[in-house]
Amino acid sequence: MSEQLIIQLLVSGLGMGFIFALIAIGLTLIYGVMGVVNFAHGEFIMLGMYATYLAYMTWGVDPVLSLPFVAALMFCFGLAVYYLLIRRVLHGSMQSQIFATFGLMVFLQAGAQFVMGADYFAVRNSWLSGVVKLGGVVLPVPQIAAVAGASLATVLLYLLVFRTSVGRQLRAASQDAQAAETLGINVSLMYAFAWGLGAACVGVAASLLANFYYIFPRVGAVFVLLAYVAVALGGFGSIHGALLAGVLIGLMQVVIGFFVSSELKYVPVYLLYLAVVLLRPRGLFGRS
């Protein structure tokens, strides 16, 4: 067992882990602020990837350049979803909230298949392709970019939520909507903002993924299930919990896939999830 191999596995695990984390952070942000689970989260990834792909195919814009635009576009999409759909079911029963986002998932998936077809697409020769060789260790550029891009996005989000006035209002709305309203905070605007931010996180993840992953109408399902697990592991609503859990999952699947069995590489991840749900339901980092 060479050190190079270990380093390679770790970098690849970190790359995937940061992407899982970014998706999970978007999910946990929306849940944390307003208690709604977004079942269409995977389809947000799919939309972001198609946007990246179309920008590349139509105008030849490299995913690196389109990333901020995709994030902004997804932010607007998040706002639209909130104002057109979520706001209307916010005070309804939990079932209607579940059905609303679940219905959105089905709609987006079928819509994508209708418009783009069921075929697989992929961005070819993006700037972030190829490898860096460091003393015998082969590090794929897309994965290094995933680590860098996702951690940068996480830091920015963290600063926004915990160091700015908007972030304070967001947290206030999440802790006690009524009290926040009394203090003059526009809670509905904060909710919309949470949806926008959540979708923008996914936009960044999707843009990074599009550098090396194939794109098709159901691509979201590949990543979102692990993101749900990351959210539950990290504790619902906890941003740093989702970050750490996402990275943990990324590392686990690579290490277990190599040393144990690639067919069973997600089994320990789900076992850990079950154990946490049973023994520590608030998650590893969640508030009780």
Place this chain on the structure above:
Amino acid sequence: MLPLVGRQAFAAEPVKVGALYPLSGQVAKSGEDTLNGIRLAVDIINKKYPDLKMPLAADEGLPGLGGAPIELIAADHQGSPETGAAEAERLIVQRKVAALVGAFHSSVAATSSQVAERLQTPYVSGESEASPLTERGYRWFFRTTPSSRTQARDFFTFLRDINKTHNNSVKTIAVVHESTLWGQEFAKSVDGYFGEFAEFKKSIVVGYQQGTADVTSEVQKLIAAKPDAVFHASYDAEAILFARTYKQYGFNPQGILAIGASFGSNAFRDALGPDANYFFVREHWSRDLADRNPLVGQVAKMYRDRYGKDMDGTPARAFTAMMVLADAINRAKSTDHEKIREALAATDIKGDALIMPWEGVTFDKTGQNILTRGIFVQTLEGTPKMVWPADFAVAKLVWPRPAWR
């Protein structure tokens, strides 16, 4: 006078044939394409196509039954084994079909052929590949397509050929497979041939879950095992992911050979560009066959003109199954089930009367066609080219793979 002649030509009662295919649900598109292969065969049989040099094309209908046309009755089994069985029963009991064709899914062929066996009705499958289908000792089930096990054997004969011209350079073989029934069956079939082909050693078997987010650990295992050749059973999506990851880590065995069209599909070639070159795919059919047999080009063109799509291996095989069944009914000169079964068992069609690269069609005791042949196609300069067997090759194969660029 003339109208009377016309009426006489159609005087014979049509022969009903039931076709069981998935026409709605997950694989509706493939089911429809496959049924179109059957439809084209029925049309060629029922109408006059003197230009086509194949049996039953020149006349209207089946000459053995006084020119009786074939009436195709399609039934949708939705990919469900239960629905398939129920539809088979309905077609046999209520519609009184002379024989059945189907069923795309092996799982549906298994249940529907069970019904046909009970009701003593001939059943010809042109594209259901699972090996056990012809290992059940059935009397009424016939299969023209090679089973998945026979296909696995082609991979070894191919490598044996390569070794003859390349200094025995291939010694170890790794298998990469997805973990549903199809991939597992393939891996199991490959495993069974290491005895017969003792010059090869099994290197490593890597199974993976369909829809995996990342295949780094799988590829690292392969790199550590250093196989000379890799056999792949993957669907389109993972084929793209694996090929990209191979390139990323510079994994470059002498050859990568795939079952199923994924490593040569349009999506694969679009996604990978020049990196899609040099992968081998074991195919049933290729348009390049038209160079050897003009019939292939004629039928492929008719298919394209009618259905607006290029023919591929599955419709081509369904087409062939229907022609084989019609040939048997014609020789039986009857719609009696037992007579058709006897005629099917005595089938002896030569390769040049088929659009397949086979030596012909003759069934063994289990009902399996023993004259099938596989071909290998290699993507060269962006186009899949038939490269094996040597007497079929339209391009020279590239072995070993050049280094990734």
